[in-house]
Amino acid sequence: MLNINLVILPILFTQLATSFYIAIVNIYDLRVAIVINTSWNIFNYRKGIIDALQKNGCEVIAIAPRDEYSTKLQELGCLHVPVKMDNRGMNPFLDLLLFFRFLIIYKKYKPDYILHFTIKPNIYGTLAARIIGIPCISNVSGLGTVFIREGFIQKFVKQLYKFTFQFPKRVFFQNDDDRQLFLKHDLISEAKTDLLPGSGINIKNYHPLPYLKHQPFRFLLIARLLIDKGIKEYALASQILKEKGLNFEAQLIGFFDGKGKYTISEEDLYKWESNGFIRFLGESKDVKINIAEVDCVVLPSYREGTPRSLLEAMAIGKPIITTEVAGCKEVLLEGQNGLFCEVKNIVSLANSMERMMLLSEKELNNMGKKGREIVENKFDERIVIEKYFKEIFT
Numbered sequence: 001m002l003n004i005n006l007v008i009l010p011i012l013f014t015q016l017a018t019s020f021y022i023a024i025v026n027i028y029d030l031r032v033a034i035v036i037n038t039s040w041n042i043f044n045y046r047k048g049i050i051d052a053l054q055k056n057g058c059e060v061i062a063i064a065p066r067d068e069y070s071t072k073l074q075e076l077g078c079l080h081v082p083v084k085m086d087n088r089g090m091n092p093f094l095d096l097l098l099f100f101r102f103l104i105i106y107k108k109y110k111p112d113y114i115l116h117f118t119i120k121p122n123i124y125g126t127l128a129a130r131i132i133g134i135p136c137i138s139n140v141s142g143l144g145t146v147f148i149r150e151g152f153i154q155k156f157v158k159q160l161y162k163f164t165f166q167f168p169k170r171v172f173f174q175n176d177d178d179r180q181l182f183l184k185h186d187l188i189s190e191a192k193t194d195l196l197p198g199s200g201i202n203i204k205n206y207h208p209l210p211y212l213k214h215q216p217f218r219f220l221l222i223a224r225l226l227i228d229k230g231i232k233e234y235a236l237a238s239q240i241l242k243e244k245g246l247n248f249e250a251q252l253i254g255f256f257d258g259k260g261k262y263t264i265s266e267e268d269l270y271k272w273e274s275n276g277f278i279r280f281l282g283e284s285k286d287v288k289i290n291i292a293e294v295d296c297v298v299l300p301s302y303r304e305g306t307p308r309s310l311l312e313a314m315a316i317g318k319p320i321i322t323t324e325v326a327g328c329k330e331v332l333l334e335g336q337n338g339l340f341c342e343v344k345n346i347v348s349l350a351n352s353m354e355r356m357m358l359l360s361e362k363e364l365n366n367m368g369k370k371g372r373e374i375v376e377n378k379f380d381e382r383i384v385i386e387k388y389f390k391e392i393f394t
Helices: 002-027 039-045 047-055 070-075 092-109 119-132 144-148 152-164 176-184 231-243 266-274 287-292 308-316 346-358 361-378 381-393
Strands: 031-035 059-064 079-082 113-117 136-140 170-173 193-195 217-222 248-253 279-282 296-299 320-323 338-341
Touching: 031 047, 031 092, 039 047, 039 059, 039 070, 047 059, 047 381, 059 070, 059 092, 070 079, 079 092, 092 119, 113 119, 119 136, 119 152, 136 176, 136 381, 170 176, 176 193, 217 231, 217 287, 217 308, 217 346, 231 248, 231 266, 231 346, 248 287, 266 279, 287 308, 296 308, 296 346, 308 320, 308 361, 320 346, 338 346
Parallel strands: 031 059, 031 113, 059 079, 113 136, 136 170, 170 193, 217 248, 217 296, 248 279, 296 320, 320 338
Antiparallel strands: none
């Protein structure tokens, strides 16, 4: 009985705390802006916080570049304000223009609070909010390619972070490795930092099905088509296993996020697909459907914030394979809900994929159940909402 209580009490406390903060904000009537580099990101990852804010009398402004999801945000009841943003470039002139765009938008719409996500809103949006005097919160959802590769750009971005991160009320990190890196390089005061379990998962929207092992065995990788996501390693690991005569399918869902030296080339993608190493499915409108139809979700990433695709796989009850790096290692317990592989190591990834294929349906089912349990206890979006409400309304 004691052990059961030790498990249940923290969950009950979180639920009560969330209810407490939600009850408090009924007296508020605030305009809260959510600022991210794509409308797609806001719609897919922030609906929970949008809904919670709206239910407590807040108007939500979604500030992001216009895309096909901008209209969907309006259908959620948000005021969408488009902003032109070069998400991948580091052109000082364009970034200066972005800063002035934020300044103009914030002055015009006068939000009471601003929630910044992704690198450019975190830097230039925070500076604009500081000048106007609007309180804000930043969320470091991942460090991206700029922190993976050494060079002048990395040093420059670090200095920008160091200057701008004096100003937010709170800076949330999605894993402790990223937070410790900022602290190690003296980019932020520890007192300003806190941790979030990624963007959180609304577990009510994910329904595990009885596990069915497919023939051929089906793997799935879901990611933007970037080198740092480990897509090349995935394709070449598949080649190794195909040459061994193993019966499986390596599916890939994703989209090209611009073109550049960090993007998978269309030539490589075509070569891998034509050789049968991967099956490219393009972009998915509902990855839950795709995940439900496979045996295991793979993400051999070089570094993450908290990988959404793995959390979604776990919520649906699927085993996972990923690298033991920042962000990824937080979601996997070796041998319990999946298997690790070494980062940038094709042979290690191939070995983990082969080990996964050799597991029985019962063992795979048990891994899926453990993954669902981890998501329910550690990555429920109610935890994220509660922390944001605490910062905004207390």
